[in-house]
Amino acid sequence: xxxxxxxxxxxxxxxxxxxxxxxxxxxxxxxxxxxxxxxxxxxxxxxxxxxxxxxxxxxxxxxxxxxxxxxxxxxxxxxxxxxxxxxxxxxxxxxxxxxxxxxxxxxxxxxxxxxx
Amino acid sequence: xxxxxxxxxxxxxxxxxxxxxxxxxxxxxxxxxxxxxxxxxxxxxxxxxxxxxxxxxxxxxxxxxxxxxxxxxxxxxxxxxxxxxxxxxxxxxxxxxxxxxxxxxxxxxxxxxx
Numbered sequence: 001x002x003x004x005x006x007x008x009x010x011x012x013x014x015x016x017x018x019x020x021x022x023x024x025x026x027x028x029x030x031x032x033x034x035x036x037x038x039x040x041x042x043x044x045x046x047x048x049x050x051x052x053x054x055x056x057x058x059x060x061x062x063x064x065x066x067x068x069x070x071x072x073x074x075x076x077x078x079x080x081x082x083x084x085x086x087x088x089x090x091x092x093x094x095x096x097x098x099x100x101x102x103x104x105x106x107x108x109x110x111x112x113x114x115x116x
Numbered sequence: 117x118x119x120x121x122x123x124x125x126x127x128x129x130x131x132x133x134x135x136x137x138x139x140x141x142x143x144x145x146x147x148x149x150x151x152x153x154x155x156x157x158x159x160x161x162x163x164x165x166x167x168x169x170x171x172x173x174x175x176x177x178x179x180x181x182x183x184x185x186x187x188x189x190x191x192x193x194x195x196x197x198x199x200x201x202x203x204x205x206x207x208x209x210x211x212x213x214x215x216x217x218x219x220x221x222x223x224x225x226x227x228x229x230x
Contacts, residue, residue: 004158033216045159045206045221052216091158095216102147102166102210103174104219106158 002027004094006107013082014115021077021110023092031097034075039089051075087114118143122207122222129197130230137192137225139207146212148190152176153204165190197229
């Protein structure tokens with residue numbers, strides 16, 4: 001079964017600085033998708049960024065970018081120029097590309113604090 | 117506005133009193149799913165549905181039922197709730213097909229079973 005591990009239960013960063021959240025996953029599949037979701041205090045699950053495993057280029061969305069290392073099964077999230085509104089719980093998630101329940105397998109999350 | 121709507125958002129109930137959490141999406145998505153979120157465990161899938169009248173168990177289905185009579189609705193039923201079902205519940209939907217399609221979540225339903 002696929003698993004997703006987020007080794008940092010909590011992280012903190014100063015406003016305007018850069019922070020990297022770690023995520024590793026375990027799968028025997030070659031084709032899959034990876035996601036980062038943000039959960040602010042409102043509890044809403046908000047997509048931050050997504051990556052298709054067959055694409056070597058790392059995805060970017062404004063201040064958010066990933067470092068996707070397929071061989072190492074690593075998918076870290078970098079937040080540049082951190083803002084107070086970035087404070088949230090961040091979840092890394094995996095989904096296989098074909099077959100199965102199309103479920104997202106989530107990590108346990110990393111709580112990010114942004115200090116002014 | 118494209119969205120997934122869950123109700124109720126908050127509910128306190130007692131052991132054994134049947135309840136239903138409704139979920140509706142307006143995006144014509146074939147795929148719908150329920151997750152529960154517990155501290156330190158992340159989100160885990162309860163049930164999913166690939167299309168109308170097609171449902172299947174996820175990772176933690178015990179104590180729950182679902183139905184999919186219409187494409188837009190996917191209610192979660194707790195026939196006899198127990199305290200270990202106290203949790204934050206999310207309904208989600210997604211367009212099926214190739215590509216990194218995004219699972220769109222509802223706002224969550226906080227359930228407490230006394």
